[in-house]
Amino acid sequence: MIRDIARAVVGESLAGRIWRRLEIIGDIAILRKPIDLELDVELYKKLAVEIMKRIPHVKSVWLAVTPVSGGHRVREYVHIAGELRSETTYREHGCLFKVDIAKVYISPTLNYEHIRVARLVNPGEEILNMFAGAGLFSIIIARHSKPKRIISVDINPDAYRYMVENIELNKVSDTVIPVLGDAREVARSCSNCFNRVLMPLPELAYEYFEDAVISLRSAGVVHVYDFVTAESKIEAISRAQNLYLEKCESIGIRARVLKSRIVRSVGPRYYQIVLDLYLEKTS
Ligand SMILES: C[S@@+](CC[C@H](N)C(=O)[O-])C[C@H]1O[C@@H](n2cnc3c(N)ncnc32)[C@H](O)[C@@H]1O
Structure with missing residues (x-):
């Protein structure tokens, strides 16, 4: 139409x-x-x-x-x-999100990822969402699974304000804890705390990866979103896997790829990917 x-x-x-x-x-x-x-x-x-x-x-x-x-x-x-x-209320997976499109990141492209990750969460998990925006991953996880706690961080004061409002709107304040600040500092202030860490910001994923690892318990899952230049989708996935598996090896972490997929094509030969990595701290 x-x-x-x-x-x-x-x-x-x-x-x-x-x-x-x-x-x-x-x-x-x-x-x-x-x-x-x-x-x-x-x-x-x-x-x-x-x-x-x-x-x-x-x-x-x-x-x-x-x-x-x-x-x-x-x-x-x-x-x-x-x-x-520019303010509106957006509905996704049975949850409501108040957002201002000019002040906060919001994209229906992550729609499938929100519910995919939510369905992977086991009851009682403690989760860190490093780049939470208006709280979409955290709130959808809280509504669709039974985590114990989701620490939900964003550095943008407007995103934080909408996240706080959305937590109330969706009645998940017993589970989702909003934090205004830098994800690196939050991750480092809580080492060995989390079963699962979400990194939905490709621009900082690689740079903050070690911080995510610090915050993870002796074993757990990290969801990494990153951008990759490649000739094909298959090559994009394999490049991303190599990049993060090598990184894990260099910092002495055992890593296994549970799932990898293309989230979207960003431009010619440029892709957004996600890797679900199962990590074990060996020492
Ligand atoms: C791609 S958006 C997140 C999207 C959101 N997870 C969703 O599903 O809609 C990335 C977010 O990371 C936040 N951000 C950027 N740098 C950050 C940092 N150092 N620490 C925490 N949040 C940060 C931005 O303000 C932005 O809201």
Whole structure:
């Protein structure tokens, strides 16, 4: 349907590049401008008006004019139609998340990962989520499994504020403990504490990997999300595995890959991957 709207408004060739770049978060639609395309806001405004006509629950449309960037992993936006508001409530796996798309990282791309990881959690686990954002992994895990405790860290004060609100909204305050701060410091302040550590920030995954290991008990699972350049998906997986298995060897940790998968293609020959690593501290 979006493809038809795009075809009608911007013509066949441009439509092919634009229509896949629509995300809907709650009642906000986000169009992403391809980086190599000149910004023609008027054209996007026409498209936005059509989107609002055809998808009635969309109340506001924003154009993302930069990729996700900076330490807080947010994009810059231009408002192009509907209500001038960037806050919305997004539903995923039966949980509600209040977010401001301009202040906090949020992406439906991680939808499958949220529930996949939640289903792996055993009753009574103690978990560290190093890069929690508005709390999606932590809250979905708390609602779908029976962990004892999830320490949920973010360095962005807005993300922390929404996480606190979302913990209340989803009634998981007995399980999810929000922390505002640097994941490295939190991980180092609690060595041998956790059964499972989540690292959903590719930009810092490798750099903070040893901190995750410190916080892990004598054995446990680390979920690492990272970016890899490779000619194919198979090569991307094998590169990522080699990188982290070598890292484990260099720090004297026994490691086994439980699962690896491509989360998404980020660009030509560039992939986001996830590795579920079972680690054993040998000494
Ligand atoms: C990709 S987002 C997390 C997405 C989130 N887990 C989800 O499922 O929606 C990465 C988050 O890491 C946070 N961050 C960046 N550097 C950090 C650090 N040193 N310590 C803790 N959080 C950090 C950012 O503010 C951002 O909210």
